[in-house]
Amino acid sequence: xxxxxxxxxxxxxxxxxxxxxxxxxxxxxxxxxxxxxxxxxxxxxxxxxxxxxxxxxxxxxxxxxxxxxxxxxxxxxxxxxxxxxxxxxxxxxxxxxxxxxxxxxxxxxxxxxxxxxxxxxxxxxxxxxxxxxxxxxxxxxxxxxxxxxxxxxxxxxxxxxxxxxxxxxxxxxxxxxxxxxxxxxxxxxxxxxxxxxxxxxxxxxxxxxxxxxxxxxxxxxxxxxxxxxxxxxxxxxxxxxxxxxxxxxxxxxxxxxxxxxxxxxxxxxxxxxxxxxxxxxxxxxxxxxxxxxxxxxxxxxxxxxxxxxxxxxxxxx
Amino acid sequence: xxxxxxxxxxxxxxxxxxxxxxxxxxxxxxxxxxxxxxxxxxxxxxxxxxxxxxxxxxxxxxxxxxxxxxxxxxxxxxxxxxxxxxxxxxxxxxxxxxxxxxxxxxxxxxxxxxxxxxxxxxxxxxxxxxxxxxxxxxxxxxxxxxxxxxxxxxxxxxxxxxxxxxxxxxxxxxxxxxxxxxxxxxxxxxxxxxxxxxxxxxxxxxxxxxxxxxxxxxxxxxxxxxxxxxxxxxxxxxxxxxxxxxxxxxxxxxxxxxxxxxxxxxxxxxxxxxxxxxxxxxxxxxxxxxxxxxxxxxxxxxxxxxxxxxxxxxxxxxxxxxxxxxxxxxxxxxxxxxxxxxxxxxxxxxxxxxxxxxxxxxxxxxxxxxxxxxxxxxxxxxxxxxxxxxxxxxxxxxxxxxxxxxxxxxxxxxxxxxxxxxxxxxxxxxxxxxxxxxxxxxxxxxxxxxxxxxxxxxxxxxxxxxxxxxxxxxxxxxxxxx
Numbered sequence: 001x002x003x004x005x006x007x008x009x010x011x012x013x014x015x016x017x018x019x020x021x022x023x024x025x026x027x028x029x030x031x032x033x034x035x036x037x038x039x040x041x042x043x044x045x046x047x048x049x050x051x052x053x054x055x056x057x058x059x060x061x062x063x064x065x066x067x068x069x070x071x072x073x074x075x076x077x078x079x080x081x082x083x084x085x086x087x088x089x090x091x092x093x094x095x096x097x098x099x100x101x102x103x104x105x106x107x108x109x110x111x112x113x114x115x116x117x118x119x120x121x122x123x124x125x126x127x128x129x130x131x132x133x134x135x136x137x138x139x140x141x142x143x144x145x146x147x148x149x150x151x152x153x154x155x156x157x158x159x160x161x162x163x164x165x166x167x168x169x170x171x172x173x174x175x176x177x178x179x180x181x182x183x184x185x186x187x188x189x190x191x192x193x194x195x196x197x198x199x200x201x202x203x204x205x206x207x208x209x210x211x212x213x214x215x216x217x218x219x220x221x222x223x224x225x226x227x228x229x230x231x232x233x234x235x236x237x238x239x240x241x242x243x244x245x246x247x248x249x250x251x252x253x254x255x256x257x258x259x260x261x262x263x264x265x266x267x268x269x270x271x272x273x274x275x276x277x278x279x280x281x282x283x284x285x286x287x288x289x290x291x292x293x294x295x296x297x298x299x300x301x302x303x304x305x306x307x308x309x310x311x312x313x314x315x316x317x
Numbered sequence: 318x319x320x321x322x323x324x325x326x327x328x329x330x331x332x333x334x335x336x337x338x339x340x341x342x343x344x345x346x347x348x349x350x351x352x353x354x355x356x357x358x359x360x361x362x363x364x365x366x367x368x369x370x371x372x373x374x375x376x377x378x379x380x381x382x383x384x385x386x387x388x389x390x391x392x393x394x395x396x397x398x399x400x401x402x403x404x405x406x407x408x409x410x411x412x413x414x415x416x417x418x419x420x421x422x423x424x425x426x427x428x429x430x431x432x433x434x435x436x437x438x439x440x441x442x443x444x445x446x447x448x449x450x451x452x453x454x455x456x457x458x459x460x461x462x463x464x465x466x467x468x469x470x471x472x473x474x475x476x477x478x479x480x481x482x483x484x485x486x487x488x489x490x491x492x493x494x495x496x497x498x499x500x501x502x503x504x505x506x507x508x509x510x511x512x513x514x515x516x517x518x519x520x521x522x523x524x525x526x527x528x529x530x531x532x533x534x535x536x537x538x539x540x541x542x543x544x545x546x547x548x549x550x551x552x553x554x555x556x557x558x559x560x561x562x563x564x565x566x567x568x569x570x571x572x573x574x575x576x577x578x579x580x581x582x583x584x585x586x587x588x589x590x591x592x593x594x595x596x597x598x599x600x601x602x603x604x605x606x607x608x609x610x611x612x613x614x615x616x617x618x619x620x621x622x623x624x625x626x627x628x629x630x631x632x633x634x635x636x637x638x639x640x641x642x643x644x645x646x647x648x649x650x651x652x653x654x655x656x657x658x659x660x661x662x663x664x665x666x667x668x669x670x671x672x673x674x675x676x677x678x679x680x681x682x683x684x685x686x687x688x689x690x691x692x693x694x695x696x697x698x699x700x701x702x703x704x705x706x707x708x709x710x711x712x713x714x715x716x717x718x719x720x721x722x723x724x725x726x727x728x729x730x731x732x733x734x735x736x737x738x739x740x741x742x743x744x745x746x747x748x749x750x751x752x753x754x755x756x757x758x759x760x761x762x763x764x765x766x767x768x769x770x771x772x773x774x775x776x777x778x779x780x781x782x783x784x785x786x787x788x789x790x791x792x793x794x795x796x797x798x799x
Contacts, residue, residue, distance in 0.1 A: 001337060004508050014771070015778035022779060149786040152528035156739070188542050 026154060027138050032166055033157045034147050037074055037127065039167035042137035045070045046094035048227055051219070052107030053079055054173070055234050059284045060105065062170035064293035065300070068102055071171035077126055080112045081212040084129030086219060092135055095226050102227030103300065106219065107234055108255055110248040113213060114206035176286050177279055190281040194239055208248055213258070220262045230300065231259055231266040235273035235292075237281040265303055269296070318361035320569045321523050323785065328358065329573065336577055337503055344500040348474045351577070355479035359443070362483075366441040369406070374476045376402050377451035381465035381472075384458045392459060399455040403448050410438050411445070415644030443483030445641055449608060450476050454490040456612050463491045471497050480573040484566050486584040486604035493579070501578025511575030513763065518568030520777050523784035525743050526562035529554045532737040537706060540716050545723035546735035548716065554740040555706050556699045560589065561747060563602070587755045589698075589748070590676045592690035594658040595668040597698060605641070609634045624664070631663055632656045647708050654701040675755050 032039050036057075050060045052073040062069035072089065079085045127146045133139075143149070166174055197203055223229050233255070236244075244251065252268055259266035276292050277285045284292055318324050332354045340346040360367050376399070383395030408416075417433035424431045454475065457463035466472055474497050481488060536543055536551030543551070567584035574581045582604050591597035598606045614634045620627035632653070639652020662668040676691055677683040683691065700717075707713040724730070764770040 001503050001505075001508075004505060004512075008512065011771075011774055011778060014775045015782060018775055018779045019782045022783065144786060147786065150527060150784040151524055151780050152531055152739075152743075154783065185542060192539065192541070 023143075023149070026149075027143075030154075030157050031138060034143065036165050036167060036173050037078065038139065038142060038147060040070075040072055040074075040171050041092070041131070041135060041139050041142050043135050044094045045072060045092055045171075048102045048104045049089065049093055049223065050105045050107070050171070051079075051089065052105075052234075053109075053112050055109065055236070055282055055284075056105070056107035056232075057173040058175055059234050059289065059292065060107070060296075061172050061289050061293045063168075064290060065105075065297050066103070069105070069170065071167075071173075073107070074128070076111055078128050080115075081209075081215045081219070082115075082128075083211070083215065086215045088128045088131065089219065090222070093223075093226075099227050104223040104227055104229045105232055106216065106223075106229060107232050108216070109233060109236075110208065110244045110251050111202065111206075113208055113216065114202055114247065115209040115212060116201055116205045117207055174286070175279070175283065179287065182277070182279060182285055186277075186279070189279065190237060190239060193280050193282070194243065197240075197243055203243065203247060206247065208251075208254065213254075217258060217262060220258070220264055224262070224264070229262075229264045230303075231255055231264060232296075233266075233268045233270055235269045235276050235284075237278055238273065240281040241270060241273065267299060267303075269299075318358050320566065320573075321519065321785065324361065328354075328361075333576060344498065345468075345470070347501060347577075348470050348497060351474050351478060352470055355474070355477040355482060358479040359477065359482055362442050363439075369441055369444075370447060370477060371473075373403070373406060373447060373451055374473050375469075377455055377476070378469055378472045380455050381458050384455050385465045396455060396459045399452065403452050407444060407448055409436070410440055412644045414438075446485050446487055447476055447482060449487045449605075450490075453487070453608065453612065454494075457490040463494065466494060466498070468498075478574070478579075480570040480577075480579075481581060484563070484570070485602075486567055486570065486582045487608050488582060488604070489608075492582060496579050504578070507575050507578070511572040514568045514572030514575065516572075516774065516777055516781075518565040518570075518572060519781045521561040521565030521568065521747065523565075524777075524780045525747055526558050526565060527784060527787070528743050529558035529561065529740055532740045533558050533706075536737055537716075540712075540719065543719075544727070544730050544735065545720045546730050546733070547737060548720045548723075550735040550737045550740060552699050552703055554737060554744070556589070556695070556702050557740075557744045557747060559702065559705075560585075587675070587751045589695050590691055590751070590755055591694050592671050592676060592687060593662055593667070593694055594655060594697065595662050596671040597694055598655070598659070599672070605638065609638055613637065620663075627663060628660065631659055635659065642705075645708055646710060647704050647713065650710065651701055651705045654704060658697050658701070678756070 027034075047062075047068050047070040048066075050056050050062065050069055050071040050073055052060075053076040054073070057071060057073035057075070060069075060071055060073070062071055072092065073079055074085075127142065130145065131141060133141045168174055220229050220231075233252075248254070252266075255266045255268075272295070275295075276288045278288075279285050318328060332350070336347060336350055340350040356367055356370075359370060380395050380399040380402070384392050384399065386392045386395070414435045414437065417435055421431045421433055454463065454472070458465055471494070475488070475490065475494050478488075478493070478497075533551055533555045536547060537555070540548060540551070564585040571581050571583070584602060584604050586600040586603065588597050588601035591600055614630050617630045617633065618626050619630060635652040635656035636649055637652070639648040639650070639655075642648040642651075659668065662670075676687045703716055704710075704713050707716060764773060
């Protein structure tokens with residue numbers, strides 16, 4: 001018995017040592033590729049923030065919009081306007097005294113601001129509510145609790161890390177796709193997405209959440225202390241827009257009310273949606289992103305120039 | 318509690334140490350500890366269903382005395398009461414909603430609109446397994462293979478023994494109960510073998526099955542956009558995923574039991590080296606197929622009352638076996654397909670042809686004939702798995718149709734690399750290792766050189782440890798749902 005237990009202990013210690021070495025060398029070379037969230041959670045952010053779900057995580061490129069921005073958007077599960085995401089923003093954002101050149105972009109859509117009545121508190125919003133420690137690099141809390149370190153994931157990252165979903169230094173999610181693949185696959189993928197969304201509980205039972213609206217308003221007030229805040233509705237495919245209009249036909253007027261109340265600008269880019277191609281109806285295609293972000297920058301520059309505050313803009317194509 | 322969790326890595330060493338150092342004076346003490354540990358193990362998933370497990374245990378324990386009566390009528394009455402009770406509990410939790418919906422559809426066909434109340438109950442983990450444990454006890458008493466036991470703790474250990482509680486192997490009373498009622502002493506060789514089984518089982522589950530699951534989920538969740546070769550790759554990957562997942566669980570169960578001094582029934586004997594469907598079913602989920610054989614097929618008359626009854630009974634056990642997996646038409650169809658694969662062998666009297674031997678019994682590689690037989694059996698089994706994996710019948714047909722239509726439209730794709738090709742890296746080691754072990758599944762050989770052996774064990778341990786860090790994604794065993 002003693003012999004067996006000793007052997008097991010030796011093997012366990014040796015295994016732990018090898019595990020630590022593998023983890024060390026993996027992090028040394030592939031840290032930023034761990035997953036699509038990790039890189040954003042390794043430091044405090046003392047720039048303007050881009051807030052939202054996967055649409056803004058993919059669509060908005062801070063290096064084009066203006067280098068003083070950091071994209072702190074995640075996914076619809078991790079970063080709708082729920083309490084835990086709000087707490088995470090406050091934890092990671094370093095507030096500066098008001099800087100008139102700093103801007104914050106809060107992207108809004110009916111999905112991000114809806115929830116199923118009665119089930120709002122039952123939804124477990126992944127890592128955002130569970131991260132306890134302060135930002136650090138390497139963020140071992142995140143790695144050991146939320147990252148996937150399986151050999152499949154590691155080998156996949158090591159073999160084609162450039163093509164993997166990852167975050168650039170401005171926090172934007174990179175999702176490469178060739179034009180050939182897009183042309184071939186777009187219609188089918190859009191159909192699948194639309195079907196999935198129509199089957200979702202949020203579509204069937206979801207309502208605009210009073211709690212999320214309150215969070216949005218509080219976030220506007222909080223970020224207004226630190227620069228200008230813009231509410232932006234990003235462009236998506238017409239088929240997707242139809243779904244959103246069915247879910248919440250009065251969404252634009254709701255946002256206009258909020259922007260008016262808090263004296264920030266609401267920009268609906270939906271009318272220009274046909275100018276930008278998406279991969280699945282609501283995430284912009286990688287090759288369109290520079291064009292879109294230059295377009296948005298022009299819009300923001302114009303508003304900044306005219307110093308429009310509290311003005312609501314619908315962009316005409 | 319899952320075997321592939323950090324909780325189990327803490328739970329089992331504690332049980333092991335208490336078992337051999339604190340509760341080791343008598344087998345009664347050992348049994349008491351196992352019972353407590355089993356209820357903790359099960360209650361970790363949901364303590365609410367511990368009552369159901371206890372109720373099931375008490376009922377079959379009491380029925381055992383009634384079934385043991387010398388009065389044939391009384392014995393039969395208690396047997397039926399036990400069957401009704403056990404299947405009744407299964408029916409309520411597992412099958413009621415299915416039948417309610419089917420009746421609703423049936424009546425709608427006649428223009429009658431029913432609005433049945435659905436229970437929408439959570440299916441207690443392992444209910445099909447522990448119910449079958451209890452039934453085997455009552456059946457064995459009825460057939461005079463087992464005497465009813467008077468100690469309730471011993472019986473409760475038999476039903477709820479944690480290594481096999483939630484996904485088998487489905488033990489027989491006359492195999493496990495004598496071990497429960499005997500003092501277990503520590504055996505170094507057995508314990509080392511148990512550790513190896515646990516290591517290999519964990520490796521199959523965490524490294525092989527969970528990796529293949531990523532490919533399979535990607536391909537199956539969006540099959541309409543995939544090419545034919547990718548769909549074939551996905552189907553093959555699923556065959557190995559479910560094998561590595563379930564046989565991995567069984568290996569961990571067997572290894573854990575061995576460390577506590579128990580020998581459990583083998584559940585797998587390299588099924589993908591089978592040369593026909595009959596042999597496959599003697600090698601796949603053996604404890605379930607032999608359960609149905611002994612307690613359903615043979616009581617129905619087996620193959621003794623002529624060809625017609627043999628065919629009828631074969632279809633019954635395959636369909637019931639499919640239905641045992643879940644209240645859904647796809648499982649029934651899966652069972653039916655296997656029955657159809659078995660039928661020609663039965664009609665030709667070849668269903669017992671490959672009994673007692675294994676492919677390439679006396680050589681290192683199979684003959685061409687054996688290779689063809691193995692590949693064709695594997696192809697058939699893989700085809701049937703499609704209906705097991707895809708719940709919706711129309712989707713399963715679309716999946717298969719897409720393979721053929723896509724190949725006809727674009728035969729050139731056969732020359733290109735299919736999607737999910739990385740899965741091969743995970744499938745090949747399983748095939749190679751299984752092939753070398755095929756003559757004796759209990760002889761999990763080890764490398765003679767101690768340094769190389771240590772490197773292999775530590776390497777496997779590291780991969781398992783890495784795989785345990787799966788982020789927020791839970792990775793349960795496939796057979797937990799049954």
